[in-house]
Amino acid sequence: MLVEELMNRNMITLPPNATIREALQLLEKYKIRHITIVDEEMQVLGIVSDRDVRDASPSIFLDASDFSILNKEISTIMSSPVITIHPMDFVEEIAYIFYDKEIACLPVVSQNRLVGVVTEKDMLYKLIQLTGTHEQSSLIEVKVPDQPGQLPRVASVFGNHNVNIVSVLLYPYKDPEYKVLVFRVKTLNPMPIINDLREAGYALLWPNNIMEPKK
Amino acid sequence: MTKAAGFIYTPNFLDYHFSEDHPFNQQRVLLTKELLEAQSTLMAEDLVTPRIATDEEIAIFHDTAYIEAVKRASNGNSKKERAQEYGLGTEDTPIFPNMHQASCQLVGGTLTAVEKILNGEYKKMANIGGGLHHGFQRKASGFCIYNDCAIAIKYLRKKADLKVLYVDTDAHHGDGVQSAFYDDPNVCTLSIHETGRYLFPGTGNVSERGIKSGHGYSFNLPIDAFTEDDSFLELYETALRKIAAFFKPDIIMTQNGADSHCLDPLTHLCGTMRIFEKIPLLAAEIADTYCDGKWLAVGGGGYDMWRVVPRAWGQVWNVMKTGTYCKGALPEKWISKWQNESPVLLPKNWEDGADIQPNIPRRPEITEKNKLLLEDMLKYTAII
Numbered sequence: 318m319l320v321e322e323l324m325n326r327n328m329i330t331l332p333p334n335a336t337i338r339e340a341l342q343l344l345e346k347y348k349i350r351h352i353t354i355v356d357e358e359m360q361v362l363g364i365v366s367d368r369d370v371r372d373a374s375p376s377i378f379l380d381a382s383d384f385s386i387l388n389k390e391i392s393t394i395m396s397s398p399v400i401t402i403h404p405m406d407f408v409e410e411i412a413y414i415f416y417d418k419e420i421a422c423l424p425v426v427s428q429n430r431l432v433g434v435v436t437e438k439d440m441l442y443k444l445i446q447l448t449g450t451h452e453q454s455s456l457i458e459v460k461v462p463d464q465p466g467q468l469p470r471v472a473s474v475f476g477n478h479n480v481n482i483v484s485v486l487l488y489p490y491k492d493p494e495y496k497v498l499v500f501r502v503k504t505l506n507p508m509p510i511i512n513d514l515r516e517a518g519y520a521l522l523w524p525n526n527i528m529e530p531k532k
Numbered sequence: 533m534t535k536a537a538g539f540i541y542t543p544n545f546l547d548y549h550f551s552e553d554h555p556f557n558q559q560r561v562l563l564t565k566e567l568l569e570a571q572s573t574l575m576a577e578d579l580v581t582p583r584i585a586t587d588e589e590i591a592i593f594h595d596t597a598y599i600e601a602v603k604r605a606s607n608g609n610s611k612k613e614r615a616q617e618y619g620l621g622t623e624d625t626p627i628f629p630n631m632h633q634a635s636c637q638l639v640g641g642t643l644t645a646v647e648k649i650l651n652g653e654y655k656k657m658a659n660i661g662g663g664l665h666h667g668f669q670r671k672a673s674g675f676c677i678y679n680d681c682a683i684a685i686k687y688l689r690k691k692a693d694l695k696v697l698y699v700d701t702d703a704h705h706g707d708g709v710q711s712a713f714y715d716d717p718n719v720c721t722l723s724i725h726e727t728g729r730y731l732f733p734g735t736g737n738v739s740e741r742g743i744k745s746g747h748g749y750s751f752n753l754p755i756d757a758f759t760e761d762d763s764f765l766e767l768y769e770t771a772l773r774k775i776a777a778f779f780k781p782d783i784i785m786t787q788n789g790a791d792s793h794c795l796d797p798l799t800h801l802c803g804t805m806r807i808f809e810k811i812p813l814l815a816a817e818i819a820d821t822y823c824d825g826k827w828l829a830v831g832g833g834g835y836d837m838w839r840v841v842p843r844a845w846g847q848v849w850n851v852m853k854t855g856t857y858c859k860g861a862l863p864e865k866w867i868s869k870w871q872n873e874s875p876v877l878l879p880k881n882w883e884d885g886a887d888i889q890p891n892i893p894r895r896p897e898i899t900e901k902n903k904l905l906l907e908d909m910l911k912y913t914a915i916i
Contacts, residue, residue: 453733505674524757
């Protein structure tokens with residue numbers, strides 16, 4: 318999946334000479350945590366997080382006279398240079414950047430202009446969709462040997478029952494010789510599939526590993 | 533004079549029939565009726581013959597385009613892809629001849645029950661042929677075509693300004709009904725069900741609270757797989773009492789899915805008949821405390837149709853009619869009539885034996901987790 322499919326095109330930006338106060342107001346108004354700082358050509362100059370702004374703000378215990386600090390230019394506190402990504406980068410890659418760089422917002426730049434932003438929250442939203450939990454479904458987890466041909470064999474059991482698969486995930490098992498296939502299928506009655514999987518000798522994980530009548 | 537309780541029945545309920553091996557089998561209604569007759573808690577004068585719902589009545593909840601799609605399927609005139617857009621012709625809700633009429637009959641049952649309560653003829657009504665809580669505005673889902681619960685509540689709200697408490701104890705989340713009233717503060721929904729982590733439909737999280745002016749009137753208790761009686765009842769009883777006290781309903785409607793039982797093949801819950809004795813007792817208590825006795829009960833899921841469903845639904849009627857549930861031996865007449873047809877040994881008693889429940893390896897953790905869930909949900913029932 319490409320970044321352009323999930324990036325947010327309604328970008329909230331400020332010019333470098335905007336004040337810290339303006340940044341604070343934007344963060345509160347739009348309930349966001351990052352503002353990209355751009356010049357007139359929409360070239361990215363820096364990025365400011367809510368924490369940068371808070372660090373620069375006077376303590377709430379000080380009296381109002383000290384708040385003149387909020388009139389300073391945002392360019393004095395922005396992070397620069399900024400890690401940016403391209404609309405044709407992969408979603409997997411931004412997940413890695415978020416993890417590796419310990420950041421939570423990436424401006425998307427194309428032809429040297431800001432065209433969107435992707436936040437950690439956007440990525441988590443996609444992740445929820447990947448897991449299929451937002452659609453009506455039953456979940457079946459199958460433990461398979463980590464060998465070629467397992468997925469099509471298991472998936473054919475679902476195909477035989479004319480049941481629509483909402484999502485498929487494959488994740489490592491604690492024993493590295495196995496993998497776990499996680500299917501979300503659109504049916505209230507997964508029993509025929511579960512029975513076929515059992516008959517084919519596949520190990521099912523909780524709670525379908527317990528045979529009927531649940532004994 | 534107002535009668536205490538009426539039992540909706542017509543043999544036409546059995547026309548709602550997907551196929552021989554489909555788990556949703558309306559023979560359950562007949563089995564329950566005959567069990568109750570043999571027990572002598574259901575008499576000829578208790579029976580109420582339902583009417584059929586009209587298309588206009590179906591349309592108070594469902595889209596006309598969807599109703600037309602069901603009718604086309606019903607007459608064998610639908611194209612596969614078009615039908616599947618509406619959730620028809622799937623493994624869960626296959627197409628069968630006259631499915632429109634059969635579905636309208638189930639809805640008619642629940643509407644008749646509503647009418648009998650509204651016109652004062654009866655205080656309490658049971659339509660165990662209804663309870664199809666997964667039906668959506670324009671989509672069939674999870675064995676359900678027309679959502680009689682949602683239609684009946686819409687109908688009731690149209691005819692009378694009563695606040696409706698809808699309580700759903702089916703092991704699956706009552707998603708169709710919840711969504712129908714998600715923005716309505718006059719209809720409060722409570723669903724206790726197995727967590728959607730494994731089980732269809734996957735929704736029913738405690739965080740689903742309603743939207744717009746209906747915010748705060750949807751409640752969900754997604755209990756863990758392998759929850760047994762004690763934990764189920766602790767959560768259910770506490771939640772229902774608190775929510776009833778908060779909402780103060782004018783009428784209570786219960787959806788009595790019987791699939792939370794440990795013998796049920798489609799779910800991972802582990803209840804016994806104990807929960808199916810207590811559920812109707814609590815419903816009657818809430819009805820008498822807040823609703824001047826007005827209680828409408830419908831059926832729902834339940835896929836061990838021989839050993840579990842007739843007893844579970846039987847107890848709903850027993851409580852409705854007599855104020856308490858039945859104990860002891862099941863009538864010999866019923867057992868001997870049906871044992872030949874049943875592929876499993878029919879139970880001997882209304883209660884389950886102590887040996888029916890499996891050993892649940894992580895029971896203390898399940899109980900602990902459910903308790904946290906209850907606390908989480910209860911914070912929405914009190915004003916801080």
